Amino acid sequence: VGTFTTGAWILFGMLSAVIISFSLLMLFSRNFVHSTAYLAATLMAFAGVYALLDATFLAMLQVFIYAGAITVVVAFVVMMTRTGVSRYSELLQPQIRGVAAVVVLLGFGLLNVLAGIAPLLGAPKPAPMTEDIAIALMGTHGAAFEISSLVLLAALIGAIYLAKEADR
Amino acid sequence: MIPAPYFLALAAIVFLIAMFGFLTRKSLIQAILCLELMLTAVNLTFITFGRTVGDPAHTGVVFALFTMVVGAAEIGLGLALVLLFFRRHANVEADELDLLRG
Numbered sequence: 001v002g003t004f005t006t007g008a009w010i011l012f013g014m015l016s017a018v019i020i021s022f023s024l025l026m027l028f029s030r031n032f033v034h035s036t037a038y039l040a041a042t043l044m045a046f047a048g049v050y051a052l053l054d055a056t057f058l059a060m061l062q063v064f065i066y067a068g069a070i071t072v073v074v075a076f077v078v079m080m081t082r083t084g085v086s087r088y089s090e091l092l093q094p095q096i097r098g099v100a101a102v103v104v105l106l107g108f109g110l111l112n113v114l115a116g117i118a119p120l121l122g123a124p125k126p127a128p129m130t131e132d133i134a135i136a137l138m139g140t141h142g143a144a145f146e147i148s149s150l151v152l153l154a155a156l157i158g159a160i161y162l163a164k165e166a167d168r
Numbered sequence: 169m170i171p172a173p174y175f176l177a178l179a180a181i182v183f184l185i186a187m188f189g190f191l192t193r194k195s196l197i198q199a200i201l202c203l204e205l206m207l208t209a210v211n212l213t214f215i216t217f218g219r220t221v222g223d224p225a226h227t228g229v230v231f232a233l234f235t236m237v238v239g240a241a242e243i244g245l246g247l248a249l250v251l252l253f254f255r256r257h258a259n260v261e262a263d264e265l266d267l268l269r270g
Contacts, residue, residue: 008170012170012174016178019178020181026202027185027202032197046211046212053175055218055219058211061236066208066236069240070239070243073243074200074243074247077250078197081197081260111180118172118173122220124220124222125219125220126222128218136225141225151237155240155245159244159245159248162245
């Protein structure tokens with residue numbers, strides 16, 4: 001058990017380093033294609049973190065949906081818009097200090113909340129298996145499950161409508 | 169398992185980075201990418217709490233699933249809007265959205 005815990009810590013450290021550095025790279029890259037690739041790497045690392053939390057089903061979905069489908073869709077839009085590189089060097093924007101101040105303030109607030117709830121969090125409970133998630137999804141959360149399919153349908157129709165507008 | 173506060177701290181850091189990006193990026197595509205990253209960070213929080221609370225209905229994981237659904241819907245609509253915007257302005261910079269400027 002001890003070696004496994006050490007391995008988990010090393011893995012967590014590596015994944016955190018990848019997530020934080022790649023999300024910063026995504027932020028400060030002016031090339032959209034690079035940004036998309038960095039986002040894909042960040043989302044893959046998130047799948048690893050989910051696996052560390054024993055949420056294997058969600059880790060798989062994360063790879064399929066976020067790292068796979070969404071990244072590909074964004075890459076297609078980058079190709080279709082043919083702009084490639086942002087015109088602006090955002091770090092020179094005048095409002096950046098205000099935004100940074102807001103983000104730092106929110107960070108302190110989150111740190112405060114974290115310090116407050118950390119002692120209240122007990123030992124981890126056993127992680128739900130995929131079967132348990134399916135039963136909960138179809139039972140307790142059945143109504144929300146049905147509504148979420150309507151949300152997807154509405155988004156699909158809306159996206160087609162918006163994207164086709166120029167042809168009318 | 170690694171103690172839950174570490175996962176929550178990681179989620180908070182990524183959320184703040186993505187929020188900073190969302191508020192400072194001028195290109196709509198990068199703003200949408202930052203939005204996705206914010207959603208993912210919140211997902212990590214849901215899963216961590218789901219693991220520590222141990223709700224019999226597994227609300228943490230199910231919430232994360234619904235967040236993924238909303239994220240997928242959002243990226244589809246958002247990118248359709250970006251395409252529409254590109255057809256009208258021939259670029260994807262948010263600074264072009266100045267119709268309501270006084």
